[in-house]
Amino acid sequence: MDRRDFLATGAMSTAGVVFFPGDLLAKEARINAPSKFPNPIPFKKVGEWKEFDLYLDIKVHEPAPGFQYHTLAFNDMIPGPEIRVQYGDKVRVKFNNKTGLNHTIHWHGLHVPWRMDGVPFVTQLPVMPQTEFVYEFEAKPVGTHFYHCHWGTLMHMQAGMYGSIIIEDPSDPIKKQFNYEREYTLVYSSHDVNFIRTEMNRMLNRMKERSYLMKEGRFDHERWAVFDNRKQLEESMKNGYKPPYTLSRRAPADLPESNWFTVNGKSYPDTPYLFIKSGEKIRVRLINAGAVDHHLHLHGHDFWMVADDGIPLPQPWQRNTVALTPGKTYDIIIEGNNRGIWTFHDHDTRKVTNNGLYPGGNLLALVYEDLPAEELIISTYSGNEMFKGVNNMAGHEGMGIENKDMDMKKMMFGEDKLPKIALDQ
């Protein structure tokens, strides 16, 4: 074996295998864990209302180390903060649009008054740049839901305008049945960052122009591409107006094709970890706020499906893979009955990539906090023949290694423990 072959063998040892940072059991990892989940937003009690402040601005976001793109961020976060209320609460959300674009907020899965549903030109006018809109509704039904922008939805949602809203039931049957204490929210999304960038620039350009005309009172329904009724649209078309789509604004080939996949706004290796203890049950709220399917698979366990779109299932059932389609929410219960570190990932492995490179994207881990540290030691527990044989390889002819005492294990595998961060491409 010459040195070239040796290096190739070394590379093969990690190809296709995913490891997680070895400090998952460290105190710091558990302390930092909450920052990887949607941050609950505090409320002010104003009379009978629970009042929340949401603002929106354009922010540079880093889903994984070394990659940044421009996003539309609620309260400077991707995803937006988690709104957590009790069933029946009077909820008031003051939405302040700090961007140069139009927006609304749609409360996905909630039974709000129709004028609060956030669909532009159907239930309300768009929230214009630098203006505020107040949403008021009663929190119902119970369960896991989310909110998102409904203006320019194709771009605005994948640009970051989504967040979880959890309506708690004081007599939650799931809580009674499974008696869990800890719960986690995982918001999935997918992003074509090139589409986001191009489209956001276009929208900002158009809005600069339109804002000028609006201020001068020279805006009209043709320029706005908004008509009071079909007759008005047809009259305009007879007079020479052409709807934007007839001018080939965008060819179908330019429709977004996601190249980044995130969980709570982050891609592997920055994705969150689910901590659990042996014998413990945890509730995980799964939300797909993106535009592609995710087939989520948990290694080493069957989990309980307990709620669908927030609605508790009368008869929970067990499975190890769930298809989380766009707009869906599922709640699952994981029982800590198989101590270890287990991957929980999209089994459509195209989505376990960052810009096409594996591993990345929707890849995270279920981590047992009571996993003894010594179980992480490779040389003791892994049974990895290559690892055991490394020192012997150092003596082979053709290795090009002059110093026979060099610690080959250290060179090839780093510290003698698992897991590790693997970015093998």
Added chain:
Amino acid sequence: MVVLLTSPFAARAQSEGEEVLPQIEIGFKTITTGNYYSNKGRASLDIPVLNEGDQVLTDFSDSYLMLGVSQKLYHGWRGQMVLGFTFPDVNSGLGQVFYNQIMLQVDNQKNMIKLGRSTSQTTLTEFSTFRDDDAVLYNYVLNPFSGGINSQDNQYANVLEYTRILGQRFYLTFHGENYMDFQNPNQLDINGLGGSVVYRVPGSQVWNRNVLQQVGFSVNNFIDTPTDQDNGNKKTLTNLIGTATFNLLPDPINFIDFKTQIINNIGLNEVKDITDYTSYSRTKSTAVFGMLRYLNRKLERPRYQLSAGFGYKTFSDVGKDTKQWMLISNLFYRVGNNFDLLFQYKYNQNEGALRPLLGNNQQRFQMGIAYTFSKIFNNQFDDRNSILNLEHGYIR
């Protein structure tokens, strides 16, 4: 050994992995016009437009095809390659096609370095004429090494440019060139040096309604310029450019701007008469050119554009009666995406010592169509001057 290390083969041998597909941009313009000339007075300068009399022909000069590829480099830099050619005027001495862009550029947020055949710094402003060279005697610094039979000698050169960008809008450029030398076509030394400072509002911010769109100043030196009178002595010929663009009515529907540029050729003291193109480009002169443009846009797209321009040029060392002036006016009417009907009228008047060289006057009426197209494939990063990069944090 050095050869091995620097050869493309050696570089390729070190990178057997898959190559990253760059961002690819393709752009072309096809412009075809029918021209009607009316020329008064015989011109000695052998330029087709001056001597071909009244005629109508199909003119597709200035059409071009360009291919550009670019990709991210290490440490926040970007690299770009452009390969392009244009179709010059007939009998221009340049052949059927002229490769006007064969260049590499590397840049980051604040620096740009350009190397290769590319657009030279002989003008600071693009005026809305049919073709870039429609007013070349007024709005370009003239290359004194040129024989004067084509305009590309003034517009393009083999360049080495460095630009520092300050505060997103100030462009400080230093440049050296190898301009085409008519008498010594194999001369490849640097024969141009200069610098410029330009304040320019990025196009993406035009609706912020800045009245001052651009103002700039530059110096262009042609070094080792031979003079007939000095029997081989060579001197430096200096041209100064000042330019300004004003958005008179920065309105999205009815947009009006005015562009102006003044070129002061410091001249060579020995050249006090104009007998040929060499002396024309070397004697002291001052050229002023201005163009008023009205752009009508409908539903956020150009609809039609009207422009009117005026040029005036004097030659102080030759005499007050030696001067030239021109009027130019045109209309672009958009009949479909990227597809325009064109109408242009140009009148040029020459006085004094210019008449034997350039004739008395020329009128030129043109009608035609133009199709322009530009598309980026495999888009993977933003432009420096996008709204996002300018106003919401630059991403490397």
